[in-house]
Amino acid sequence: MLLRSVFAKxxxxxxxxxxxxxxxxxxxTVATLSVWPSVHDEYQKLVQNYPETLxxxxxxxxxxxxxxxxxxxxxxxxxxxxxxxxxxxxxAGSAATAGEREAGTLEFxxxxxxxxxxxxxxxxxxxxxxxxxxxxxxxxxxxxxxxLFDLSIAISQLLAATFSAYVLAxxxxxxxxxxxxxxxxxxxxxxxASAAAVAAYLLSSLAxxxxxxxxFRPLSPFxxxxxxxxxxxxxxxxxxxxxxxxxxxxxxxAIVAFERRDLA
Amino acid sequence: MQxxxxxxxxxxxxxxxxxxxxxxxxxxxxELGEVVGFLGPNGAGKTTTIRVLLDLIRPTRxxxxxxGCDPRRGSAELRRRIGYVAGDLAMYNRLTGHELLSxxxxxxxxxxxxxxxxxxxxxxxxxxxPVGTLSRGNRQKIGLVQAFAHQPDLLVLxxxxxxxxxxxxxxxxxxxxxxxxxxxAVLLSSHVLSEVQRVxxxxxxxxxxxxxxxxxxxxxxxxxxxxxxxRFGGPVDVAAFANVPGVRSVDIExxxxxxxxxxxxxxxxKAAARFTVDSISGHEADLEDVFLAYYSEATGAAA
Numbered sequence: 033m034l035l036r037s038v039f040a041k042x043x044x045x046x047x048x049x050x051x052x053x054x055x056x057x058x059x060x061t062v063a064t065l066s067v068w069p070s071v072h073d074e075y076q077k078l079v080q081n082y083p084e085t086l087x088x089x090x091x092x093x094x095x096x097x098x099x100x101x102x103x104x105x106x107x108x109x110x111x112x113x114x115x116x117x118x119x120x121x122x123x124a125g126s127a128a129t130a131g132e133r134e135a136g137t138l139e140f141x142x143x144x145x146x147x148x149x150x151x152x153x154x155x156x157x158x159x160x161x162x163x164x165x166x167x168x169x170x171x172x173x174x175x176x177x178x179x180l181f182d183l184s185i186a187i188s189q190l191l192a193a194t195f196s197a198y199v200l201a202x203x204x205x206x207x208x209x210x211x212x213x214x215x216x217x218x219x220x221x222x223x224x225a226s227a228a229a230v231a232a233y234l235l236s237s238l239a240x241x242x243x244x245x246x247x248f249r250p251l252s253p254f255x256x257x258x259x260x261x262x263x264x265x266x267x268x269x270x271x272x273x274x275x276x277x278x279x280x281x282x283x284x285x286a287i288v289a290f291e292r293r294d295l296a
Numbered sequence: 297m298q299x300x301x302x303x304x305x306x307x308x309x310x311x312x313x314x315x316x317x318x319x320x321x322x323x324x325x326x327e328l329g330e331v332v333g334f335l336g337p338n339g340a341g342k343t344t345t346i347r348v349l350l351d352l353i354r355p356t357r358x359x360x361x362x363x364g365c366d367p368r369r370g371s372a373e374l375r376r377r378i379g380y381v382a383g384d385l386a387m388y389n390r391l392t393g394h395e396l397l398s399x400x401x402x403x404x405x406x407x408x409x410x411x412x413x414x415x416x417x418x419x420x421x422x423x424x425x426p427v428g429t430l431s432r433g434n435r436q437k438i439g440l441v442q443a444f445a446h447q448p449d450l451l452v453l454x455x456x457x458x459x460x461x462x463x464x465x466x467x468x469x470x471x472x473x474x475x476x477x478x479x480x481a482v483l484l485s486s487h488v489l490s491e492v493q494r495v496x497x498x499x500x501x502x503x504x505x506x507x508x509x510x511x512x513x514x515x516x517x518x519x520x521x522x523x524x525x526x527r528f529g530g531p532v533d534v535a536a537f538a539n540v541p542g543v544r545s546v547d548i549e550x551x552x553x554x555x556x557x558x559x560x561x562x563x564x565x566k567a568a569a570r571f572t573v574d575s576i577s578g579h580e581a582d583l584e585d586v587f588l589a590y591y592s593e594a595t596g597a598a599a
Contacts, residue, residue, distance in 0.1 A: 035391070035399040045390075136386030143350050144403045145376035294353035 038141075038151050042158025043165075046124065050162055053120050054169035060116070061170060064107050065177040068100070075103060088240035100183035101263040104193075109263060111233075113170075114197050114254070118229050121163055121205025126221035128155045129290060130212030138295055152290050156209060156283055160202055167198045185263065192262040199275045200257040204229045206282035213289040253278060302361065303328050303450045303481030304349060309358035311344050311505075318344040320505040321358070326481045328449070331472060333492030333513070334485040335587065336502035342485045343383050345502075346454050349483075350380055363449055376404065379443035383454035383485070385436065389428025393438055396427055400442050412445035419467055432459040444471050451475055451482045457491055469495050489587050501590050508590050518559055520586045523579045526553045529572030540567045 034044040043050075071078075076098030129152065132138040142148060171194050178185055208225035215221055236254035239245040249255050256275050260268035304326035311319040319341040326332045336342050347353045348360055351367035351374075360367060365374045388396055397412045416423050421437040422430070430438070436459045443451060451472075457465050472482055472495050486492050492499065493513070500510040521544060528551045537546045537555065541563045546555040551574075557564055561578070568576075 035395055036402045038403070041399060136382075136384060137388055139347075139352055139382055140385070140387050142352060143375060143378075143380040143382065144400060145372045146403045147372040150372070292354075294347075 038146065038154035039158045039161070042128070042155050043162050046158075046162045049120075049124075050165055053116075053166050057113075057116050057166065057170050058173040060112060061108065061173045062177055064112070065104075065174075065181045065183060068103060068181045068183055072098070072100075072103065085241050089237045100178070100185045101189065101261075104183065104185065105258070105261070105263050109193050109197065109258065113194075114200055114257065117163065117167065117197055117201035118204045120166065121159065121201045122208045122222050122225045122229070124159045124162065125205035125208030126212050126218045126225065128159060128209055128212060130216050130218040130221045133216050133295060134218055142295060148291050148295075149287050152209075152213070152287050153283070156206065156286075159205055159209075163198065163201060163205065167194060167201075170194065189263050189266060192266045193258075196257045196262050196267065196272065196275075199272060199279070200253055203253055203275055203279050203282065206279050206286065210282045210286040210289065213286040213293070216293065216295075302326070303363055304332075304483060305359070305361040306345065306348075307359040309345065309348065309360055310356045311341075311348065311353065312356045317505050319348075319355075322502065322505065322507050324500050324507060324510050326450075326483050328481045329476050329479050330497040331476055331482040331484055331492075331495050332510075333489075333496030333499040334483055334502070335489060335492060335499055336487065336508075338487055340487075340502045341505040342487075342502060343454055344505075346383075346452055346483070346485060349452055350375065350378065376446075377449045379446065379448035379451045379453075381436075381439040381443045381453045381456045385439045387427050387435065387438065390426055392426050393421065393423030393430075393441075396438065397423065397442065397445075404446065406446065411447075412441055415441045415445050415471075419464055433461060433464065436460055437464060440468065440471070444475065447475075447478070447480070449480050451480060451484075453482065454485045455487070455491070456484070457486075489584055501587070503590075516586055521556045521558055522561065524555050524557055524561055524564060525577045526555075526568050527551060527574040527576075528553065528568075529574055532571050536570070537564070537567055540564050 035041050129138065132141065141151060171191065174190055174194065175187055177183075178190065204225055207228050208221050211224040212218065212221035215224070232252045232254045235245065236249060236252035236259070239249035239252070239255075249259070253275060256271040260271055262268070302325045304324075306325070307323050309319055309322040310317070322341070322345060324332070334342050334345075344353065348355050349362050349367060351371065354368065362370065362374060363377055367374060388399070391399065393416065397409055397416075401407060401409050401412070413423070416438070419437040419440065421434045421441070423438075427435060427438060436456070440456060443453065443456075457468055460468065472484070475482060482495075484492050484496060496513050498510060498512050499516055501508040531551055532548060532553065534546060534548045537543060537548075537553065540546075542557050542559050542561070543564055544556045544558055546553065548554075553568070555564060565576070
């Protein structure tokens with residue numbers, strides 16, 4: 033039975049969304065990678081004509097030009113993949129408590145013999161598990177597509193980059209959860225988390241161009257996600273640890289806020 | 297030692313939302329085994345008080361104990377012993393009744409859904425359809441099922457019979473009596489008196505966040521005006537009934553007398569006995585009038 037706990041119900045409630053997000057992100061991946069055989073000769077010339085500042089903005093290093101890793105970073109991992117996963121998690125995270133409050137069902141749920149902390153933690157875990165399912169579907173399509181369309185890149189590098197994107201999206205989902213627990217309003221929570229994600233993205237990418245910003249770059253979660261270029265160098269433990277610590281802080285803060293506020 | 301028989305104890309309960317005093321220095325108790333009707337117009341603070349009992353909102357001031365526990369400290373374990381039907385009942389509309397009850401059973405760690413299914417059958421509510429597709433009355437019945445099925449020690453019911461047909465309202469009253477018979481306490485909120493009149497032992501009336509009165513139902517009924525109609529064998533003089541104790545107003549049309557009486561009708565009946573009486577009929581005590589009197593009294597005091 034799929035309704036054994038708040039955790040299970042969180043996933044069960046998202047089952048249709050899970051399917052469509054997986055299909056969408058899979059289609060995007062296939063479309064992006066399928067053009068590689070026809071462009072990879074031209075690609076090197078193409079990007080060499082881009083202004084260097086633009087390349088830096090998208091996190092493409094000179095050394096990565098024309099390689100499969102550089103292409104994937106520029107076309108998929110630089111923006112599209114994190115954007116999609118983050119959008120899913122912000123929508124889900126802001127709906128989790130603030131959305132239920134607005135629908136009136138939070139009162140019903142919390143009048144049952146289940147503590148607020150338990151509800152919040154199980155919802156967080158449910159969202160992380162649902163994102164893991166989408167990410168897993170993406171990973172399967174990604175690996176199959178790299179093999180099908182001749183992108184030469186090690187599976188371990190793909191897993192490293194995908195895992196980094198997963199943790200990044202979890203972080204912004206938890207930011208949405210925290211904002212939802214603080215404000216109680218779904219749209220506001222989604223707005224706050226989106227603004228945080230955009231700010232983090234701009235900080236990381238603009239820092240490549242603006243010398244004054246350079247020293248703030250290590251503060252951006254987007255930098256923790258891709259600053260070490262996981263498609264070429266694998267995971268950087270420090271950056272993953274920073275992301276996980278930030279996730280933990282958001283969850284603990286969300287619990288504290290959720291325990292304190294009036295919920296009706 | 298605290299009063300172990302009090303299922304609900306509020307002492308000086310106050311709740312502000314910003315500048316709004318939703319509940320203001322409210323004190324009352326509900327003992328185990330009794331039904332307390334919680335009456336007041338919309339916006340009187342009934343729902344706010346109830347949400348404090350369920351630990352959905354936290355009081356600004358005052359002492360609250362539910363089954364001997366602070367609701368906040370009691371948390372999930374305390375709510376295990378409470379059955380609750382919310383005023384604006386919103387359940388998971390996409391789940392069927394069966395799915396909803398099994399989810400709630402899982403939250404309780406209770407695998408036996410048979411009592412809930414039996415109760416649903418008694419209330420004649422279908423469980424195989426999504427809750428959101430049911431009529432308002434049937435959704436309300438599912439709300440009652442989830443509140444009563446686990447035999448809680450305290451039932452907190454916020455306007456529980458709204459949308460129910462008369463047959464289900466009767467079943468509801470039987471359920472309430474069964475609950476008090478096994479020692480449970482019931483707090484039954486409503487903005488209409490007739491909803492609580494037949495089941496409440498005591499009635500608490502609130503207005504603008506303050507307690508107007510709390511007293512036994514029969515005391516309230518004793519204050520209520522009763523309309524008595526007496527048909528005589530021939531015309532009678534209104535003067536014969538002018539000074540009868542308890543009669544507040546009297547009106548005679550030909551051989552039909554209509555009188556409003558507060559309290560016992562004994563004096564009126566004895567006064568009528570001097571004439572030839574064809575028939576006597578009485579209407580059920582109309583508490584609405586008492587209720588309205590309390591409201592306007594409270595308004596007067598506030599103004």
